[in-house]
Amino acid sequence: MFAGKRILLIIGGGIAAYKALDLIRRLTERGAAVTPVLTRAGAEFVTPLSVAALAGEKVFTELFDLTAEAEMGHIELSRSADLVVVAPATADLMAKMATGQADDLASTLLMATDKRVLIAPAMNVRMWQHPACRRNAATLAADGILQVGPNEGGMACGEYGPGRLAEPLEIVDAIAAALGNGPLRGRRIVVTSGPTHEPIDPVRYIANRSSGAQGAAIGAALAALGAEVIFVTGPAEVPPPAGVEVVAVDTAAEMRAAVHEALPADAAIFAAAVADWRMKTARAEKIKKTPDGLPDLALEENPDILAEVAAGPDRPGLVVGFAAETENVVENATAKRARKGCDWILANDVSPATGIMGGRDNAVTLITDEGAEAWERMGKDAVARRLAERVARALGPVGAA
Structure with a gap:
């Protein structure tokens, strides 16, 4: 399904980050090569070791990696993928994307890429419904950023509503559609x-x-x-x-x-x-x-x-x-x-x-x-x-x- 395709996967911070591990497994078993980028907040929820083991590739975490930056590594990372996926996309990452901030590896990659970007938001329902987050989501949609989810349901905080990360197979379907491989392509x-x-x-x-x-x-x-x-x-x-x-x-x-x-x-x-x-x-x-x-x-x-x-x-x-x-x-x-x-x-x-x-x-x-x-x-x-x-x-x- 994804043979020969490279996905740059940015894993944001939040309890939903654990689903990114299953997403990596689903993508690799369908033939995709997954290059993982783990934010500092994301590393509080899943470890670089577990991400690397599933992806079979090095996990990138820091912007100022001197070896990589000698070859402008962040530019190469952002351009070598067929698609950039942010899952989970936190309120903070969405705000950075909407306002053009580039103060860490993830936000710099998102600013430097010339490829399509798909986000899978995940956050508390009140955060998702906050006017600032709604404005940011609208800005990203107007900028051509693709989005899957969030879903409604119970959350780790005990609240219920929209804000749950889309399930891994839903994200896989959205990735397929973004790459032109969805079952309704052309319809x-x-x-x-x-x-x-x-x-x-x-x-x-x-x-x-x-x-x-x-x-x-x-x-x-x-x-x-x-x-x-x-x-x-x-x-x-x-x-x-x-x-x-x-x-x-x-x-x-x-x-x-x-x-x-x-x-x-x-x-x-x-x-x-x-x-x-x-x-x-x-x-x-x-x-x-x-x-x-x-x-x-x-x-x-x-x-x-x-x-x-x-x-x-x-x-x-x-x-x-x-x-x-x-x-x-x-x-x-x-x-x-x-x-x-x-x-x-x-x-x-x-x-x-x-x-x-x-x-x-x-x-x-x-x-x-x-x-x-x-x-x-x-x-x-x-x-x-x-x-x-x-x-x-x-x-x-x-x-x-």
Whole structure:
């Protein structure tokens, strides 16, 4: 898979550094040559000896290694790799990258390289959600830095949320995609996400409850497998994933136009919670309460984007819908799949007792021609990865018979 490829692996400080050892093993058994760089903080969690034993190569730790620097070793290190991977990428390393600091070997290599860089962030949830870290992540994405994770889950500190290092095999998939070897390489996939907001007047709107977390996770998982992802998102609570083409919309009509503009595509995944209705005529001024009673809010149906695309001339080879149900989940979703004309439907029970709508986890049933396949409850990142892998198997390699 990675025969002849050299990966420069920078291991930052943090409890997640232990996963870098497994990552090295996974890469080397797939034929990659791994040149490890261990930061001072990273060496507090894993030893140079263990890293060197797994990589089968010298571990680099210091910028001012006189023997190496006589030949400008840090420049050579940064240029000889096919890809630079930072795992774990700590808040400190991300801040240095975003601001252009170069005060140790790792940050100097990252400044000096002319190769693509992939980061796998890992840190406490509060650190990941801090405005400074969010700004740095946005800066790195704008600079073309690739990103995998972080995932949601329990942490060593006892807290729960986004900030866990992506699993080694996820990072392997992201590396394959960055090197042009992902199973979805050459595939163009449209993903819709988030709610839509249908204006009633300048201060009110009709919407569905959706954070956009599941759609964002799906976009990230597809990109990690090498797909070109056009991510059409309504006003979601979560930021869009890195490594995708983002098209931001507000209304169902805008989403419809953006989806048709993005076609043709190999697949389309409709994870957005599109509002079913909109005002026939949105008011130009704020509606006031009056003694005359309730205002007349005349509604009309929004366009059915999923059904349109499934029946349209530019229909992708694979069309996937979502069905958020509160009762008779499988039966209603099966009927929806037939009615919409899509290939797959992912059904979930979003009744209040499940905590799924806006929550961290999801429990879905995949409905296809072969029947209903219930997936165990898992994090939305894990659901996204499983779906992306199924999409890759369904589409197959580009050009395959």
